[in-house]
Amino acid sequence: MRAVxxxxxxxxxxxxxxxxxxxxxxxxxxxxxxxxxxxxxLMSAWIRGLSRAETTALTQxxxxxxxxxxxxxxxxxxxxxxxxxxxxxxxxLILAPIVAAGGLIVPMLSGRGLGHTGGTLDKLESIPGxxxxxxxxxxxxxxxxCGMALIGQTAEIAPADKKIYALRDATSTVENTGLICAxxxxxxxxxxxxxxxxxxxxxxGAFMKREKDAVGLAExxxxxxxxxxxxxxxxxxxxxxxxxxxxxxxxxIIESIDVLNGKGPADVxxxxxxxxxxxxxxGEKTTSVEEGRKLAERMISSGEAREKFRQxxxxxxxxxxxxxxxxxxxxxxxxxxxxxxxxxxxxxxDCEQFGIALAMLGGGRETKEDRIDxxxxxxxxxxxxxxxxxxxxxxxxxxxxxxxxEEARDLVAESFVIDQESGEPAPRPLIRRIIGA
Amino acid sequence: MRAVxxxxxxxxxxxxxxxxxxxxxxxxxxxxxxxxxxxxxLMSAWIRGLSRAETTALTQxxxxxxxxxxxxxxxxxxxxxxxxxxxxxxxxLILAPIVAAGGLIVPMLSGRGLGHTGGTLDKLESIPGxxxxxxxxxxxxxxxxCGMALIGQTAEIAPADKKIYALRDATSTVENTGLICAxxxxxxxxxxxxxxxxxxxxxxGAFMKREKDAVGLAExxxxxxxxxxxxxxxxxxxxxxxxxxxxxxxxxIIESIDVLNGKGPADVxxxxxxxxxxxxxxGEKTTSVEEGRKLAERMISSGEAREKFRQxxxxxxxxxxxxxxxxxxxxxxxxxxxxxxxxxxxxxxDCEQFGIALAMLGGGRETKEDRIDxxxxxxxxxxxxxxxxxxxxxxxxxxxxxxxxEEARDLVAESFVIDQESGEPAPRPLIRRIIGA
Numbered sequence: 013m014r015a016v017x018x019x020x021x022x023x024x025x026x027x028x029x030x031x032x033x034x035x036x037x038x039x040x041x042x043x044x045x046x047x048x049x050x051x052x053x054l055m056s057a058w059i060r061g062l063s064r065a066e067t068t069a070l071t072q073x074x075x076x077x078x079x080x081x082x083x084x085x086x087x088x089x090x091x092x093x094x095x096x097x098x099x100x101x102x103x104x105l106i107l108a109p110i111v112a113a114g115g116l117i118v119p120m121l122s123g124r125g126l127g128h129t130g131g132t133l134d135k136l137e138s139i140p141g142x143x144x145x146x147x148x149x150x151x152x153x154x155x156x157x158c159g160m161a162l163i164g165q166t167a168e169i170a171p172a173d174k175k176i177y178a179l180r181d182a183t184s185t186v187e188n189t190g191l192i193c194a195x196x197x198x199x200x201x202x203x204x205x206x207x208x209x210x211x212x213x214x215x216x217g218a219f220m221k222r223e224k225d226a227v228g229l230a231e232x233x234x235x236x237x238x239x240x241x242x243x244x245x246x247x248x249x250x251x252x253x254x255x256x257x258x259x260x261x262x263x264x265i266i267e268s269i270d271v272l273n274g275k276g277p278a279d280v281x282x283x284x285x286x287x288x289x290x291x292x293x294x295g296e297k298t299t300s301v302e303e304g305r306k307l308a309e310r311m312i313s314s315g316e317a318r319e320k321f322r323q324x325x326x327x328x329x330x331x332x333x334x335x336x337x338x339x340x341x342x343x344x345x346x347x348x349x350x351x352x353x354x355x356x357x358x359x360x361x362d363c364e365q366f367g368i369a370l371a372m373l374g375g376g377r378e379t380k381e382d383r384i385d386x387x388x389x390x391x392x393x394x395x396x397x398x399x400x401x402x403x404x405x406x407x408x409x410x411x412x413x414x415x416x417x418e419e420a421r422d423l424v425a426e427s428f429v430i431d432q433e434s435g436e437p438a439p440r441p442l443i444r445r446i447i448g449a
Numbered sequence: 450m451r452a453v454x455x456x457x458x459x460x461x462x463x464x465x466x467x468x469x470x471x472x473x474x475x476x477x478x479x480x481x482x483x484x485x486x487x488x489x490x491l492m493s494a495w496i497r498g499l500s501r502a503e504t505t506a507l508t509q510x511x512x513x514x515x516x517x518x519x520x521x522x523x524x525x526x527x528x529x530x531x532x533x534x535x536x537x538x539x540x541x542l543i544l545a546p547i548v549a550a551g552g553l554i555v556p557m558l559s560g561r562g563l564g565h566t567g568g569t570l571d572k573l574e575s576i577p578g579x580x581x582x583x584x585x586x587x588x589x590x591x592x593x594x595c596g597m598a599l600i601g602q603t604a605e606i607a608p609a610d611k612k613i614y615a616l617r618d619a620t621s622t623v624e625n626t627g628l629i630c631a632x633x634x635x636x637x638x639x640x641x642x643x644x645x646x647x648x649x650x651x652x653x654g655a656f657m658k659r660e661k662d663a664v665g666l667a668e669x670x671x672x673x674x675x676x677x678x679x680x681x682x683x684x685x686x687x688x689x690x691x692x693x694x695x696x697x698x699x700x701x702i703i704e705s706i707d708v709l710n711g712k713g714p715a716d717v718x719x720x721x722x723x724x725x726x727x728x729x730x731x732g733e734k735t736t737s738v739e740e741g742r743k744l745a746e747r748m749i750s751s752g753e754a755r756e757k758f759r760q761x762x763x764x765x766x767x768x769x770x771x772x773x774x775x776x777x778x779x780x781x782x783x784x785x786x787x788x789x790x791x792x793x794x795x796x797x798x799d800c801e802q803f804g805i806a807l808a809m810l811g812g813g814r815e816t817k818e819d820r821i822d823x824x825x826x827x828x829x830x831x832x833x834x835x836x837x838x839x840x841x842x843x844x845x846x847x848x849x850x851x852x853x854x855e856e857a858r859d860l861v862a863e864s865f866v867i868d869q870e871s872g873e874p875a876p877r878p879l880i881r882r883i884i885g886a
Contacts, residue, residue: 016618016619016620016621017621019492019620019621020621023492023495023496023621023622046484046485046619047483047484047485047488048483048484048485048487048488048616048619048620049488049619049620050485051484051485051486051488051489051492051620052488052489052491052492052620052621052622054489055456055460055488055489055490055492055493055496056492056496058460059460059492059493059496059497060496179485181453182453182483182485182486183453183456183485183486183488183489184453184454184456184457184460184489185460185489
């Protein structure tokens, strides 16, 4: 088998066998196939597409390029959730405690924020002392003690993905369903899961702007997971506006604790409960999703989920007092309101721009090496469908430096789309579709 | 400007500006843009295509990646011919002396054979002592003295093409009209020409099997040359069977001398005269192609073309006595006939296979480092349309080693397509179309 012939095959719209995909991925991981051949292959795959069978084979080849955790020594089903990323999406911080409190194991290998989306690890690191760099041995110990643990990807997990992702980033071959699926699933399936719930975001703040693309990605990911014996479901959820009232790091921790205390914004609570319900159901803790919802609600109302989060923070070296004293979290020095120039109805937001504004303020990173300011954040006062008066505050910016404040403020202001003529728009469901139910 | 954005643009079927193409090519030549980004771009260009304007810009950018000869110190128009390659194609060896004898300058930078096609330089090197590695200074001196000189490409000429060609070869991005045009024309236009005649082969022994593809390539090459102020024409010529009666190296030199002596096969003479006629016309030596034909015929019948070839051989260090004593050329030890199993009419040949059989016998190279046996060759006894009797010789193989003789013999035998039912097929023109007349 020669790489040049496989490139030609994909260039000419051919379909690869499992062996061909394995040849490419293992050859590349071992350094036997050069970057330039994989770059040409990636572009041909981007343009010609990858079939379901090719995507599954690619996912498996990338998964097996590294270590797969064996958590069979821990009693109970292992379940996780993966979100494709958005603005203000803090559900991992809420559902992991809910599901662990309910008796399942949640072994979360999470990512960091890049571009306009936030990362769970970055948010957790706003808690003083919280250590996301546990060894796999410590990860296993924390999981055994409290049923949940959250750490970053390690070098042993799917090394092919690390190499291929860097190449895709440099060759404009990122946004492709098959390649995205293989990248996400090869890392998630390395967690040694029994079941995985996907939250595939769609809308102006998501990578998949169109619902059609989100559904397509969800379908291939569900397929790839099932072909490897995992229970799978995907929720297609709204990202046309931020999730909850805040985006940032410390402020998202506070909002998450609010929800765990039975308070907080309705949308964050609804989505967290729904995702937890599916995790309970797929993890065979309940015999229906409806029962899963009830169990999730009970874990909140009883305080068990909040206490689970407290325990996890302690076991991962963090200051557990933040649960009761949010003042212990970093806080921005200054704040300023963004007010509306016009009256009317908020009909849409350019949600991705909120994420970019947050990054400008220091709350995001352009490259993986950038440091993050955990204190800065955005607070949103209006949701799509609400009436706005002239000069009414749309958002509040919490900031530490005014270096790029004006730019960020303009961006936030421009990202609210207000229609003076519009009546109330039809209410939009937060959960648009369920794939694989 | 960033390479990653330009890759995205071509991936999404965008059209590059001249500046964008120059950025990619000069950045790559200087080593500032890595192989993997150009590999991804080449694949996107292969699949999405390059417009005429992009092809011209690419040709110019590759041309200007290196040195362009300034031959303005030599009196007279500089003209050349380029052939896309075939089996038995020795017209360069005939038309260069004809055109130089007629008073134009023919500065030929030629290539070597690769795969199934022969190379002019390899053929010349079968003449004892002939030096194709002249310095540019000596090249200029020989041109000044006799009006023609034939050397190989030097490192100073179009270095971008050398780098890009190697990458295309490894990434299955060779067969694309725009990329082929830029590769050929960037090297030819570095000769400092006034006019260029293209011989674009089509048929079973050509790179472009379909006439449609040959015409497409011819059109973009004519366009690219004209946009740089060169007089251009392209002849689409038949390569469904070998040109002339022999293919090889020494034996093609002999056949060329035969034509320069007013003898030799009709097809070789016709094509050499026709290409010379266009060179005379575009080089403003005659006011019509018809007058060009007459001048070419006169250069042959007067012996002036033959004497020009003799002079060139001497000036490039070769043994000029070969003109009169072909026995001084290398000669194969053995020969064997390939005979027909069936009677009927020769309706087609799989001409590329003849070239591959010749290479097997030692008369071609698989990699650029392989050495060539100049003595081996194929002699063809039948042309398409002729009747064949059972056991009649179709071809004669001249060989030095029988290592791969049987394999080559079978290949040659199988490449003659004989139809027992067929009547005489319609005569096929050697010159199928003229592009840019």
